[in-house]
Amino acid sequence: MRHDQRAADQLRCFKITRGYTQSAPGSVLIQAGRTTVLCTASVDESLPPWLAGQERGWVTAEYNMLPGSTQPRKRRERGGKVDGRTTEIQRLIGRSLRAVVDMQKLGPRQITVDCDVLEADGGTRTTSITGGFIALVDAIRSIEGLAANPLRDSVAAISVGIVDDVPVLDLDYQEDFAASVDMNVVVTGAGQYVEIQGTGEEATFSEDQLAALLILARAGTNQLRDIQCEALASDWPC
Amino acid sequence: MRHDQRAADQLRCFKITRGYTQSAPGSVLIQAGRTTVLCTASVDESLPPWLAGQERGWVTAEYNMLPGSTQPRKRRERGGKVDGRTTEIQRLIGRSLRAVVDMQKLGPRQITVDCDVLEADGGTRTTSITGGFIALVDAIRSIEGLAANPLRDSVAAISVGIVDDVPVLDLDYQEDFAASVDMNVVVTGAGQYVEIQGTGEEATFSEDQLAALLILARAGTNQLRDIQCEALASDWPC
């Protein structure tokens, strides 16, 4: 039994609010238990310099924890040196979202998905991917004159890990802290892997443990796909 | 008549939500029309180096606009160079809050009030002060063993300006953009000035105009004091 009474394969309560602010075309508040992330997606009709002159578009992401999202307070990353963890996470979010976008169909524009963590209780990177996808859908819907839908599929992510030798799904902060192995898995609506990142910091894991974690992760992302479909309703074909 | 039908001396709709997140002892979502700021206050039981060894405390503030809070998207201030406007604003918020705190009574600890703008529609700095005060109250209430209340008074702030030659209260972004004179006024619950910052960028103003603006500002901060009192209810003596 987990400390919050969940079963090993049970997700926390997920809640998705679209249109949370009006200042960005995609604006989604996603909550997974106490973890709360504001995902906004902005469209820039110009391309980054390294894509200048091309017909294809780009999707990128930025991730940030607000100082008050955790205790003790997290210092702002303003010193010109972005934290290695932050860099890794925002690169992961960007790659995950790009995996389901057809850049030719998006056309010569850039979408930036900003994931700002308002409250952090574990799973902020995977929650950012799951919520960021919804913001991306809304931002793309706001673009006028697209000839075809650039979205090839949906994408969602979840964490799994080994806590007290038991593989569990969707770790909160307390479990994450105690886990010997931590894995983040990104899966499309069609069930294809986009990314697997499994790490045993000062620990290792066997082939059997890997297999058990992947089964949990696929079950979890399946459920998240359904939650995304429900939030998008008629705006997404499920 | 103003573009949103308000009278010249009418505030926008203000809404204050205490305990918006659980991750910081003070956590307040404040909305002024569409302007939305998350103010969290964190307590650090150690002092900044320049106060080391003293018996008094310190209150400081940081201000930040989330990238999606405005369009076009605002670039994150991660390049090691904090924007001059940001620096000015967070110094103003810090000074304003310190004006009502007795640092001896606070004791050797530091409170940081983070004001993160989720949606920006004018007045973000004054809204940060008004909401930051509530977060500060809640953070101070969370400290155990304080001998006396370090708060001497409440504090609130509002913007006034001259738009189309008419002095108006509580400018939104559209009015702010059109204003020839812009003034931010910070006033305590007892009606004392803490700060006046009046600026005519590429414009100037007369003594009569100054007088009219100050009258509007004092009426506005009076109302904000009442709104703060209501939000704090029994936690603040009004």
Added chain:
Amino acid sequence: MRHDQRAADQLRCFKITRGYTQSAPGSVLIQAGRTTVLCTASVDESLPPWLAGQERGWVTAEYNMLPGSTQPRKRRERGGKVDGRTTEIQRLIGRSLRAVVDMQKLGPRQITVDCDVLEADGGTRTTSITGGFIALVDAIRSIEGLAANPLRDSVAAISVGIVDDVPVLDLDYQEDFAASVDMNVVVTGAGQYVEIQGTGEEATFSEDQLAALLILARAGTNQLRDIQCEALASDWPC
């Protein structure tokens, strides 16, 4: 009686030297008591990127205290992080000078007014504005082929404050340190306000005190306008 025998409404001794160096078209050494600022104004016949292609010009300012201008020695701001105080001051100087310049008449060029403090004894920001205006006049006079004078008016600035409960004019460092309220006021030759910045750090002020401070400030800027006129002689119509 003030510590240096001045009356409450008395300025320090002001001295303005035009053409202090030959390396910049405007080069003014201004002294207010011991406070000494070298103001140089340079003309750049290209515009900053954000104004590229426009027909109007721009005036900007930078402020800096030399390390030996104060004791203990002030560390140089070379670490990539310009001090918040410096940023605020140079923004104030820039806005104040721009308030009296017609950017259309200046044409597509930028003037930078550099205010380097050689000795600091209070009032460095207001002295920079008062001296910077003279440097600006000389820089504009050096531009060949201007169809019309871009200067609409003169501008000068002074500090006022409350020291031992008495409102006083033109505070030196010792008074500034002891003041409960500090206010900088920028006024044009015609008597219009450009900027008011009044601050009670860990203190507040009443409506009556505000009124007394403004009267002092206007009398002070009146005298500075006359001192500027004398320095400019036939180069300025007074």
Added chain:
Amino acid sequence: MRHDQRAADQLRCFKITRGYTQSAPGSVLIQAGRTTVLCTASVDESLPPWLAGQERGWVTAEYNMLPGSTQPRKRRERGGKVDGRTTEIQRLIGRSLRAVVDMQKLGPRQITVDCDVLEADGGTRTTSITGGFIALVDAIRSIEGLAANPLRDSVAAISVGIVDDVPVLDLDYQEDFAASVDMNVVVTGAGQYVEIQGTGEEATFSEDQLAALLILARAGTNQLRDIQCEALASDWPC
């Protein structure tokens, strides 16, 4: 058939030179085909600030590509902003090495493993781990007075990927560029996983493909363990 005639499950030629320089206690030149990395391990008898006062040690890694290691020349990372890719790689190397070190037995000292790429032809991060382990062994051997061996196991890493729909082992740059899926796998001498990082940039992969890649990776790291054992000879119990 691969472009360099290798079989799908064939490693490139690996060569390990211990004691390449005398300036660091661990100094290993490792070559994998044309990929060449100099791994040096230095021992610092003091701990980083966040471990101060503890009895346990720490192992960290830094990764860097020399400018001439690739064409066009790679700009040096001196601008105060370390590239996201670099950050990710050096964090991966550090975690991988730490997984086989008993920090209590290492005692209160820090070992830094520097991996400088002299020539880059794909697989630089995995080659850094495989060579870095040898440098780590030599650095630990240089410490006098250790009560017990802090090394619990050996560790090696290899890349696998899907190129033209075929899973292949140990990709060089040309294959890496063409791969739709890229995976780095870190495995201990005993066959336990330390880390799995699989990424489909603008692509995805199925469960079957994942299984095939893992089989290749385990065969490859098995061979690398033997190569490491041979290089270490009597200095390591295989």
Added chain:
Amino acid sequence: MRHDQRAADQLRCFKITRGYTQSAPGSVLIQAGRTTVLCTASVDESLPPWLAGQERGWVTAEYNMLPGSTQPRKRRERGGKVDGRTTEIQRLIGRSLRAVVDMQKLGPRQITVDCDVLEADGGTRTTSITGGFIALVDAIRSIEGLAANPLRDSVAAISVGIVDDVPVLDLDYQEDFAASVDMNVVVTGAGQYVEIQGTGEEATFSEDQLAALLILARAGTNQLRDIQCEALASDWPC
């Protein structure tokens, strides 16, 4: 004949003003023709971290050109990246001054000599050394309770170069720009070399040319020693 009518071995007019400001114990304005440098020397009764706990002192220097000291305006070095030329110059000034100071006799304190160029017309680094020495003398004189004079000798510096194939002394900017070889020579009052830096950018020089340049430089520094002695009068034993 040189463009300003000087003989090949003739110095420009040198003028030294001691006590130029009162804010630093050593404060010297030195002019060499139009080149003008403000040298201030400040005493810090604590040592830099790397000397902590020692009985000896330290002398360091910083060099800076004010933006208006040259045209076009020189950008301030605030971006976190100090210009290579600036770094070289301030290291040269520091080494030159340290060569005549007995650090044991100075005791556990640090003197910083700031050389801020108000107007630049060639020879700013050598003028900084010559003037900086005077500021250093005055700063050392301000220290109370020194058991013995830490100054072993005086030090002065001059530039020489080859312009139109002729070796000349004390180049101004126009000559410096045209020179094929540029050499800075630092010599003590007793005639010992402290530093020689000779450079042929896109040019080279012969043994005979080197000999001719050194003769000019020694004659020049001899004269500067006399000028320094005169400025210091009874405060220095000549």
Added chain:
Amino acid sequence: MRHDQRAADQLRCFKITRGYTQSAPGSVLIQAGRTTVLCTASVDESLPPWLAGQERGWVTAEYNMLPGSTQPRKRRERGGKVDGRTTEIQRLIGRSLRAVVDMQKLGPRQITVDCDVLEADGGTRTTSITGGFIALVDAIRSIEGLAANPLRDSVAAISVGIVDDVPVLDLDYQEDFAASVDMNVVVTGAGQYVEIQGTGEEATFSEDQLAALLILARAGTNQLRDIQCEALASDWPC
């Protein structure tokens, strides 16, 4: 007798390996005793911004010590602030190489010579110049369609110094540390000086000592020219 049995005028053993890596057109490993530097030269067919549109080329250099090249480990210069010593050295290398290149004949392209120190035992900057010249030759040889050879001469460099009052050639680290005077001399194959940098940190030197050092340096660079000729064989006319 020197600590390593060399005569006062004897070079260490020099070894030059061309084509050390294949990733850059010029790639030279140069060893002087234990000092080991990898010099790679890369050709960029575009010019730096400040030369844009010109017909002439540019040669620049960067210098870096790998962390493990010395003990204790040298921290990487990633903090946005390149060390003053590094800046000085890479500027010296660049000037030295440019002195023998005809930029018109090189044409509108830039060559960057990277000197990465793998092991540091004194004389790294002069060894970088001597080895960098060979890498430069190979990079120029790789350019197709040059009308004429841009190289006017060869260039080599050596250090000399005064150790225990004796002038010696080619100091290793132990001698460099003990030297009272340190001088780096850069000389062309034809025997012309390119650069002389002599420094007495906390010491001075006489005219006679200077003369003795220059004789040693010229004998040393003569020998290095022959070593360079041998390494270049038929690729350089000696």
